[in-house]
Amino acid sequence: MPRYALKIEYDGQPYCGWQRQPNLSTVQGAIEDALAKLEPREHAITAAGRTDTGVHATGQVAHCDMEKDWEPFRLFEALNYHLKPAPVAISACVRVSEDWHARFSALERRYLFRLVSRRAPLVLETGKIWQVRQKLDLAAMQEGANRLLGRHDFTTFRSTICQANSPMRTLDTLDIEQIERDDGAQEFRFHVRARSFLHNQVRSFVGTLERVGAGSWTPDDVTAALEAKDRNRCGPVCPPQGLYLAQVGYPEDPFA
Known part of the structure; x- marks a missing residue:
């Protein structure tokens, strides 16, 4: 066939x-x-x-x-x-x-998560981006993200119903880009890359890092949560809107 x-x-x-x-x-x-x-x-x-x-x-x-x-x-x-x-x-x-x-x-998956800091309600992008009202600190969030890079036991950052045999994963990239929008708001784009992901792993990362950006957590808290290997130590899991499966990598791109 x-x-x-x-x-x-x-x-x-x-x-x-x-x-x-x-x-x-x-x-x-x-x-x-x-x-x-x-x-x-x-x-x-x-x-x-x-x-x-x-x-x-x-x-x-x-x-x-x-x-x-x-x-x-x-x-x-x-x-x-x-x-x-x-x-x-x-x-x-x-x-x-x-x-x-x-x-x-597949050799890797790449996800994009879009987060906007804006006071006014979203109208045209409802369901396509996660909105928070508070200002966020990009440098603090990136420092927290850097603590997650590499190979780790990501039990803290996976769903309790995750069916993967092992919580061990290698996170290759977690870069955060800040964009100044025409509406005066600040958009943050999380670019995440790994060979494979655990259930709710990206949303757990972003929800936790948003708390760092808001000042409720520190980058050291991210490290402590990771090392605890305890789902209860994870920050809030962010909602699905804003998350995109952006790219899948292969030894040779079949679509090239």
Whole structure:
């Protein structure tokens, strides 16, 4: 069966996450339903990572196996046609080898988290960015983020329902960018990179670092929380809006 890699972007607000679930609206379900309109049968696609309810993607990657030998551009066009009006789009589609795997062939995942410090309510970006009202200290947050880099037991920063066999992970990048917006507010963008992540790990990082930026925590508190290996020592877990699966890295980029 010919295998295709799909690059996918979506607005996570209307969905109960990526993974198909009975009687619930999911991103995986929307794409598999679109595939079933092209080849009427049960489809099962595999993604590079599962995103939670309300989490978005600009660079999710999945693979699907088709019975027909589709020309990639025709499959791309047909899927986008049948996905309408869902807030899901296939941004690229390529033929890959039968042993290529969206999840197991991946070398890294990159997430973006958007946080805005603004007093006035958000109108146009509701559900796309996390808003706080207090001012934040970029230097303090970056110092706290630096304490998390490297290989650690991240028990403190993973959900209690995380299904990973081990809490050990290597965090390669956690860089925070500050942007002065036209509306006078300050936006902070958290760029996070690792081979793999634990459940709620990025949201746990950002929620904790926001407390550092607000002055409630210090960078030393982040170190103490990490070393405690205790979920109860984590800062508040931030909401899903603002989190984007931005990119998945492979030994060779199939979409290049």
